[in-house]
Amino acid sequence: MSTASTTSGRSVGHGRRAGIRRRRILSYVVMTILAVVFLFPLVFMFVSSLKPDSQILRDVSSLMAFVPYGDISLDNYRGIFDRVPVWRFLGNSILVTVTxxxxxxxxxSLAGFALSRLRWRGRGLVLAFVIATLIVPFETIAVPMVFWVSKLPTLGLENGVLVYDFGWLNSYKVQIIPFVANAFSIFLFTQYFSTIPRSLDEAARIDGAGWFTIYRRIIVPLSGPAFATVAILTFLAAWNQYLWPLMVVQQEELRPVMVGMQYFFQLDTAWGEIMAYTSLITLPVLVVFLIFQRQFIASVAASGVKG
Known part of the structure; x- marks a missing residue:
């Protein structure tokens, strides 16, 4: 009897492990198919950047568009440096994005800390207002923002003399300061900070630590995934800015990489050079995501499960 029950238990355990193995294989197959589908545009872009325009247009209706064959060269990459000041645009985008x-x-993160860790009247109302701003499209406020930034005061040096003037147009700060505070980033920090035990704050307060010390010594070290996620999302938004710089920056030496795309649609459209240019400006985004992908996934999981 015991032998029969043991054999039955082993068969049930073996069947369960086999079922888990099949589900795991199926999930890997599905994820591989999805990865291939999402990678198709990138593969097409990188492969097309090596082909001449005539071959791109000939291959675009077939799977050969994803195969690097035929007249492969780096001529398109050399051509983009003749058409646009690539290094200048890249330097501008790096400066604006990193800042x-x-x-x-x-x-x-300071705003999220105040909303999640501090006790003060009206905190819930302020958080609701911050979340409500997420439903307002940027296009609806772009023109009013241009008006206001053109009226803001500014200080500068001219021949060693401090000059006071109005207007932030044609400057780096007009591309940076309006996008420093972000409603979604505040919400994400608030949600993540709320998952950290408040007993840590109480212990630190007993030891005489102030709120900024708690933020710097306790909250920040424990919130790496949240910081990585916000860094990725902010990087993407700042790097991909097109409409706003197009509206507020007219000087070529201050323009970012996305505005440089319009140079390739003037006179004649060079599709190979367009693919080479987009490949070049896509690489920094891929590198940043690959560096922070683990923290990004951990933050999304924590915010979704615990928040």
């Missing part, structure tokens, strides 16, 4: 990310992490 926006750095200031955004500090400002939005």
């Amino acid at each position: 926006t990310v750095g200031l955004g992490l500090f400002v939005n």
Whole structure:
């Protein structure tokens, strides 16, 4: 009897393990198919950047568009440097993006800390107002923002003399400061900080730590995934800015990489050079995501499960 029950238990355990193995294989197959589907546009872009325009147009209706064959060369990459000041645009985008990310992490995390850890009247109302701003499309406020930034005061040096003037147009700060505070980043920090035990705050307060010390010594070290997620999302938003720089920056030496796309649609459209240019400006985004992908996934999981 015991032998029969043991054999039955082993068969049930073996069947359960086989079922788990089949589900795991099926999930891997589905994820592989999805990965291939999402990678198709990137593969097409990188492969097309190596082909001449005539071959791109000939292959676009077939699977050969994803195969690097035929007249493969780096001529398109050399051509983009003749058409646009690529290094200048890249430098501008890197400066604007890095500054926006750095200031955004500090400002939005402080706001999230105040909304999640401090006790003060009206906190829920302020958080609701912050979340409500997410439903307002940027296009609806773009023109009023242009008006207001054109009226803001500014200080500068001219021949060693401090000059006071009005208007932020044609500057780096007009591309940075309006996008430092971000409603979604504040909400994400608030949600993540709320998952950290409040007993840590109480213990630190007993030891004489102030709120900023608690933020710097306790909350920030425990919130790496949240900071990585906000850094990625802010990086993407700042790097992909097109409409706003097009409206507020007319000087070529201040323009970011996305505005440089319009140079390829003037006179004749060079599809190979367009693919080479988009490939070049896509690489920094891929590198940033690959560096922070684990923290990004951990933050989304924590916010979705615990928040």
